[in-house]
Amino acid sequence: xxxxxxxxxxxxxxxxxxxxxxxxxxxxxxxxxxxxxxxxxxxxxxxxxxxxxxxxxxxxxxxxxxxxxxxxxxxxxxxxxxxxxxxxxxxxxxxxxxxxxxxxxxxxxxxxxxxxxxxxxxx
Amino acid sequence: xxxxxxxxxxxxxxxxxxxxxxxxxxxxxxxxxxxxxxxxxxxxxxxxxxxxxxxxxxxxxxxxxxxxxxxxxxxxxxxxxxxxxxxxxxxxxxxxxxxxxxxxxxxxxxxxxxxxxxxxxxxxxxxxxxxxxxxxxxxxxxxxxxxxxxxxxxxxxxxxxxxxxxxxxxxxxxxxxxxxxxxxxxxxxxxxxxxxxxxxxxxxxxxxxxxxxxxxxxxxxxxxxxxxxxxxxxxxxxxxxxxxxxxxxxxxxxxxxxxxxxxxxxxxxxxxxxxxxxxxxxxxxxxxxxxxxxxxxxxxxxxxxxxxxxxxxxxxxxxxxxxxxxxxxxxxxxxxxxxxxxxxxxxxxxxxxxxxxxxxxxxxxxxxxxxxxxxxxxx
Numbered sequence: 001x002x003x004x005x006x007x008x009x010x011x012x013x014x015x016x017x018x019x020x021x022x023x024x025x026x027x028x029x030x031x032x033x034x035x036x037x038x039x040x041x042x043x044x045x046x047x048x049x050x051x052x053x054x055x056x057x058x059x060x061x062x063x064x065x066x067x068x069x070x071x072x073x074x075x076x077x078x079x080x081x082x083x084x085x086x087x088x089x090x091x092x093x094x095x096x097x098x099x100x101x102x103x104x105x106x107x108x109x110x111x112x113x114x115x116x117x118x119x120x121x122x123x
Numbered sequence: 124x125x126x127x128x129x130x131x132x133x134x135x136x137x138x139x140x141x142x143x144x145x146x147x148x149x150x151x152x153x154x155x156x157x158x159x160x161x162x163x164x165x166x167x168x169x170x171x172x173x174x175x176x177x178x179x180x181x182x183x184x185x186x187x188x189x190x191x192x193x194x195x196x197x198x199x200x201x202x203x204x205x206x207x208x209x210x211x212x213x214x215x216x217x218x219x220x221x222x223x224x225x226x227x228x229x230x231x232x233x234x235x236x237x238x239x240x241x242x243x244x245x246x247x248x249x250x251x252x253x254x255x256x257x258x259x260x261x262x263x264x265x266x267x268x269x270x271x272x273x274x275x276x277x278x279x280x281x282x283x284x285x286x287x288x289x290x291x292x293x294x295x296x297x298x299x300x301x302x303x304x305x306x307x308x309x310x311x312x313x314x315x316x317x318x319x320x321x322x323x324x325x326x327x328x329x330x331x332x333x334x335x336x337x338x339x340x341x342x343x344x345x346x347x348x349x350x351x352x353x354x355x356x357x358x359x360x361x362x363x364x365x366x367x368x369x370x371x372x373x374x375x376x377x378x379x380x381x382x383x384x385x386x387x388x389x390x391x392x393x394x395x396x397x398x399x400x401x402x403x404x405x406x407x408x409x410x411x412x413x414x415x416x417x418x419x420x421x422x423x424x425x426x427x428x429x430x431x432x433x434x435x436x437x438x439x440x441x442x443x444x445x446x447x448x449x450x451x452x453x454x455x456x457x458x459x460x461x462x463x464x465x466x467x468x469x470x471x472x473x474x475x476x477x478x479x480x481x482x483x484x485x486x487x488x489x490x491x492x493x494x495x496x497x498x499x500x501x502x
Contacts, residue, residue, distance in 0.1 A: 009124045027124050032358070033168040035452040036427050036459075038481075054481065055124070056429055058167040058452050059358055062125045080427070 004110035070099035138184035155253035170359035179355035187256025193270035196245035207392035211236035226403025227378035230255040279339035284329030326367025368492025383410040421492035430478040
């Protein structure tokens with residue numbers, strides 16, 4: 001089980017060849033109260049850095065980018081009824097989607113936990 | 124994730140409550156040239172719901188306050204706005220708009236008739252939008268040079284809004300609980316003069332209190348010590364006014380919209396419609412006679428996705444009929460709400476439309492505003 005982060009504040013938790021993608025605690029705090037999440041369809045092909053989802057707070061809509069290339073194999077449909085889970089438990093129950101990685105080597109371009117924490121200190 | 128925040132390098136002005144906002148943990152951002160609190164740690168949803176349930180305290184000191192005085196100040200200001208100011212008894216408030224020669228809206232404002240001065244001069248207290256205040260005051264001075272405009276540079280403006288506002292404020296400024304809606308009352312306390320207006324911009328009962336800068340922070344802290352009162356940022360102020368169907372200048376109304384198109388005709392009396400005598404009166408008269416080609420309406424999207432400012436509004440066949448000017452999430456409705464302009468024939472309540480969100484047409488309908496019942500004090 002490996003966890004990696006993008007500089008856009010997405011995380012991916014990898015188990016075998018499937019990664020669970022969501023937004024970090026820093027991201028949910030910056031957004032404020034989440035009121036709506038638009039998720040991709042299962043089967044959709046995602047490109048690394050391409051738009052994967054949209055998260056809406058009371059104030060604004062923000063795009064969520066996929067940190068890796070792959071195919072969506074599952075989405076967190078719970079978020080439709082309870083989008084606030086993204087604020088309450090971003091790293092756990094507030095996950096967005098699961099993706100089957102097409103290019104696992106892309107993980108090397110992402111930050112590990114320590115590097116992400118260091119990156120946050122620069123913001 | 125795209126960054127929902129933007130920053131600027133312009134030095135920002137501060138209100139007398141700035142340090143207090145920071146101490147309360149506010150998330151500050153630039154608004155109309157001021158560093159203002161957008162939200163506090165509890166967040167916009169909680170702040171919004173708290174205001175509807177109890178009492179929210181807002182710093183609106185960035186808005187412009189001024190006193191226009193002179194012989195015939197009432198008639199003078201009536202030459203710039205379509206509101207019926209002559210009908211105002213002393214201590215009464217009206218909502219109106221500065222119009223340009225085409226009937227376009229330069230700004231919207233609150234006007235209060237004060238008691239005449241000792242020398243018989245008529246006096247009007249004005250509250251205008253922060254982003255427009257310099258232009259508004261220049262406009263008044265150039266059009267009404269015979270009158271005196273005194274800008275209240277050193278007065279804070281604090282809004283206390285919500286169903287518990289009256290009971291709370293009565294504890295500190297006795298006599299305010301029975302004030303009529305849209306009236307002003309001057310209360311002296313410990314040698315300080317508080318100009319209390321029973322008005323606001325949230326759809327709730329409440330007050331806007333003008334107080335000298337030097338006393339603003341103390342007075343605010345006194346109110347915040349009350350159990351019913353929480354500080355509320357501009358984020359919730361925006362969602363509250365949107366749910367209440369109230370226009371935001373620069374978004375829902377501007378120089379390209381007239382009061383007729385903006386569905387603000389309730390603010391223009393029969394006498395003023397008949398007599399005119401304000402900029403753009405002819406265009407307003409014609410639009411009233413023939414009906415405007417477009418109208419501001421409430422829009423309720425069917426699903427959960429907010430439709431925000433700038434989204435196209437189309438017929439069910441995809442024909443473009445208008446644009447959303449304000450939109451977002453209504454915390455009290457727990458649903459998205461929006462307002463915008465559509466061609467007049469699509470304006471009747473119940474008309475089904477599509478709103479285009481991120482390229483996708485979403486079902487929506489034209490609805491009556493406000494989205495939540497107004498809760499004003501009716502005595």
